[in-house]
Amino acid sequence: MLGLSACGGLQTAAGTQPPPRRDSLHDFSLAGRFSLRHEGQSYIGQIQWRHDDNSDELLLSSPLGQGLAEIVSNAGGARLTDKDGSVHEAASADELLQSVVGYPLPLDKLTDWLRGRQAAGDQLTVDALGRPLRVQHRGWRIAYEYDDDDPQALPGRVFVELDSVLELHLRIDDWAPLTPAAPSQ
Numbered sequence: 001m002l003g004l005s006a007c008g009g010l011q012t013a014a015g016t017q018p019p020p021r022r023d024s025l026h027d028f029s030l031a032g033r034f035s036l037r038h039e040g041q042s043y044i045g046q047i048q049w050r051h052d053d054n055s056d057e058l059l060l061s062s063p064l065g066q067g068l069a070e071i072v073s074n075a076g077g078a079r080l081t082d083k084d085g086s087v088h089e090a091a092s093a094d095e096l097l098q099s100v101v102g103y104p105l106p107l108d109k110l111t112d113w114l115r116g117r118q119a120a121g122d123q124l125t126v127d128a129l130g131r132p133l134r135v136q137h138r139g140w141r142i143a144y145e146y147d148d149d150d151p152q153a154l155p156g157r158v159f160v161e162l163d164s165v166l167e168l169h170l171r172i173d174d175w176a177p178l179t180p181a182a183p184s185q
Helices: 093-100 107-114
Strands: 028-038 041-052 055-061 067-074 077-082 087-090 123-126 132-137 140-145 157-162 166-177
Touching (some): 077 093, 093 107, 107 132, 107 140, 107 157
Antiparallel strands (some): 028 041, 028 166, 067 077, 077 087, 140 157, 157 166
């Protein structure tokens, strides 16, 4: 049984490293806060996210740090464990979110949108420093705000909207690149 805790296994790197660069960030962890509006409901809380080529682990917590849900997805499928210990599974994180909570939020795209990357067919607008300012993707609108003037800065705020159906605001307090795990002996 997996316990949900805001202090759980999703930790970010110590602040002694230089800030990660947007153009080279691939695998990452982030910590921040979110607000979500969907179908007249509003939710706020904390988010910790670990992303690599093989998996995503998201821990959503209340503003006071109490675990609300953990979502783990990889090539084998996706699992959501809620605060009561109930487990829901699906073939992908997108299917899981759609079936369990009704949010049409594509997590596979969100990892690219967070880093300001565009896919084929996306419309990208950049700011004066060449950083992503807005991305449009099939009805989705993503906007970025930055905390400094570094041309390689990662966004401090990301706003994701789908028409008048869904609004997700992320305030990212900490970005960290993931380093490859040392081989076990």
